[in-house]
Amino acid sequence: MKKIISAILMVFAFAATISAQQIEKIFDKYQEDERFQYVYKKGSNSTSFNNLNFGDVFDGERTGKMINKKMLILNTKEVNFEKSFTNEVDNALKSDKYENISYVRNGKNRVSEYYRETSRGIDKVQFIDNGSNNILLVWRSYEKQK
Numbered sequence: 001m002k003k004i005i006s007a008i009l010m011v012f013a014f015a016a017t018i019s020a021q022q023i024e025k026i027f028d029k030y031q032e033d034e035r036f037q038y039v040y041k042k043g044s045n046s047t048s049f050n051n052l053n054f055g056d057v058f059d060g061e062r063t064g065k066m067i068n069k070k071m072l073i074l075n076t077k078e079v080n081f082e083k084s085f086t087n088e089v090d091n092a093l094k095s096d097k098y099e100n101i102s103y104v105r106n107g108k109n110r111v112s113e114y115y116r117e118t119s120r121g122i123d124k125v126q127f128i129d130n131g132s133n134n135i136l137l138v139w140r141s142y143e144k145q146k
Contacts, residue, residue, distance in 0.1 A: 022092035023125060023139055027070045035081070037073040064121055064145040074135040082133060089127060089137060098125060107131065120144075 031038040043066065076082060093100075098114035105111075108131025116123050121143040128136040 022095045023089075023098075023123070026089060026092055026137070027072060027139065030072055030085075035074060035076045035078075037071075037075070039069075039071040039073075041069045043068070064143045067121065067141040067143055069141075070139045072135075072137045074137075075133065077133050079133075082129075082135060085135065086129060093125065093127075096123075098123070 027038070030036045031040075074082065074085060093114050096116065098116045100112060101115045102113040103111070108129075110127070110129040110131070112127045114125040114127070121141060124140045124142070126136075126138040128138075
């Protein structure tokens with residue numbers, strides 16, 4: 001009986017690990033796609049993301065050192081692909097249990113920010129859809145503040 005329970009717990013742990021990586025899978029899937037520009041920067045010494053920075057504070061607490069930043073920029077006139085990609089990102093955020101911390105909509109423009117804590121640290125995602133065939137997806141990982 002203990003072996004069965006242990007096996008079930010291991011399956012649940014594995015399933016939780018897999019489902020917690022949906023945003024990362026999106027970046028892996030589209031980094032070589034010609035419809036996207038892909039940017040990756042390890043560490044926090046980058047100036048290329050300064051205009052899109054969440055800052056280092058969330059709810060009054062320091063988030064810790066930035067581990068990495070990834071960005072996908074979609075520029076396409078394929079409306080169906082744009083909608084499909086948006087749905088894929090929304091489903092990944094739900095699957096990964098991100099909390100929507102900010103949402104701004106102005107006409108067709110949509111800016112959403114998401115947050116979640118993990119055992120590694122804090123992940124933040126920003127999704128910008130300007131309604132004119134341009135989408136920006138930014139994912140930042142921070143180590144936990146010590």
